[in-house]
Amino acid sequence: MVVIDQLQGLVDLVHHRRELYVRFSDGPDADAHEASVDYESGLHLPGLSANRLNPPDWWSRPLTDWLARQVCQYAHLAERSESHRGWVLTGRLVDRGPDDEPLLTDVQPVAWLADRVLSQAENWYHEHFDPGRSEQ
Numbered sequence: 001m002v003v004i005d006q007l008q009g010l011v012d013l014v015h016h017r018r019e020l021y022v023r024f025s026d027g028p029d030a031d032a033h034e035a036s037v038d039y040e041s042g043l044h045l046p047g048l049s050a051n052r053l054n055p056p057d058w059w060s061r062p063l064t065d066w067l068a069r070q071v072c073q074y075a076h077l078a079e080r081s082e083s084h085r086g087w088v089l090t091g092r093l094v095d096r097g098p099d100d101e102p103l104l105t106d107v108q109p110v111a112w113l114a115d116r117v118l119s120q121a122e123n124w125y126h127e128h129f130d131p132g133r134s135e136q
Contacts, residue, residue: 001028003112004088007120010071011064013111014053019090020110021050021102022070026083028109038098047094047103068124071117072131086113 004010014020025031036045051073055066071086088111091104125131 001087001109001112003114005114005116007064007068007117007124010053010067010088010113010117013088014067015063017090017110018054019093020053021089021091021104022053022086022113023048023050023089024084024086027085027087027112028089028107031107036097036103040098045095045097045103047105048089048091048107049097049101050089050091050104051101053088064124065128068121069129071113071121072125086118087111088113 004013023031025034031048036047036049037043038045051070053067053070055063059066087109089104089107089109091107093102094105095103097103
């Protein structure tokens with residue numbers, strides 16, 4: 001699997017492909033033998049939980065903004081284990097999880113995200129967003 005080592009590389013990939021998602025886990029080999037679980041209920045989910053990389057139609061800001069936000073919103077999942085890494089995948093959407101996240105089957109790995117992408121996304125996010133801001 002290729003490694004994306006720049007935030008711009010992720011932007012280029014998502015600009016040219018639809019139905020891409022990001023997942024933070026031990027990777028596609030490990031996930032092929034695991035099911036995602038709703039930890040609060042203990043229920044096994046019908047697909048791997050992932051997060052959408054392609055922005056919705058209403059998103060009018062730059063693609064880099066969307067990707068930085070998506071990566072930062074879920075990068076904490078990489079901290080659950082030293083072996084967890086970010087990776088890009090595609091697959092068939094079968095349902096939505098308890099946090100309304102996409103659940104995928106027929107998963108096809110696309111690329112790994114280098115740690116550098118995560119740090120670039122975090123920097124971009126903090127420069128272009130107001131993290132934690134809520135309705136006033």
